[in-house]
Amino acid sequence: MTDRQNLGLLCFYPSRAMEARLMQELVAAGFDDITTAQGRIAARIGPHGTRLTDLAAQALVTKQTANHLVDQLQRAGYVHRVPDPTDGRARLVQMAERGRAAVALARRVEAEVEAEWTAHLGEEATAQLRAALERLREVTDPYR
């Protein structure tokens, strides 16, 4: 019996497990030139494209870091940048074909992992868990 662990740490295990599983399956499917850091940025690109600054803010990294990661994603063909029609300074980071394919796979894997977790916890407990985490996000995610 280990001692009582704090809620933040308890949240860390599933979060790490999901990320590891995503990476593992992406690599297995041939998306082997991507890293977790790149994935964290890519996961936040909206359907019509997202500004670099917004990506950085949501991922809680500096613009420079986000820019660096987007450069790599672009070189690997996952995303491309287009000028923002509403703001001459800005550019929108959009998913390219390869990026959309990777995201589609990632969505499938996420659903798969959630199904496994649901099988372990039960439908009702999982629904409660999701509800609690969504409410907790209100006080733990500064960008939402």
Add this chain to the structure above:
Amino acid sequence: MTDRQNLGLLCFYPSRAMEARLMQELVAAGFDDITTAQGRIAARIGPHGTRLTDLAAQALVTKQTANHLVDQLQRAGYVHRVPDPTDGRARLVQMAERGRAAVALARRVEAEVEAEWTAHLGEEATAQLRAALERLREVTDPYR
């Protein structure tokens, strides 16, 4: 309204928030020569000391990485190493005085943050959340 987020990502927000808060308060209290990576290792040192290999396994990093971080912690006076009386190859990483002081503060901050979360979610929902996360750990933490 944002779309439904996966459970792994939902777990990420509280985990990141807890870690950020811990670092912030530790720095404010004068423990300003520590990093999150060092903290993640230090948090796993048991009451009688823990082997480097075990620390590495629990934190899911290589022995080299763990060794590097323990070196830094030792230089800063948070931990020290003693020979393992039961195994001539091994050494135990133990908390030093400064390390114990930091851990004591960290425990207080953790309790504080959990109290805030409980205030937001309610007693019952928080208890259910903890129970669900502890069960989820059974399938998401390889070292337990």
Add this chain to the structure above:
DNA sequence: ACTAGTAAGTCAGAGAGACTGACCATCGTC
């Protein structure tokens, strides 16, 4: 219409974190 301040993004450089691979010392077992 001009100017001052703010916001978007880029360039350069540095430090920390994490890995792979090779290695030595010690333990445990046959």
Add this chain to the structure above:
DNA sequence: GACGATGGTCAGTCTCTCTGACTTACTAGT
């Protein structure tokens, strides 16, 4: 006592992330 396994270290590399300084473009106030 020899040999495979385990605990730990050394060396080198790559990625992530930051700070600081800068350019360009938008916006609000006069």
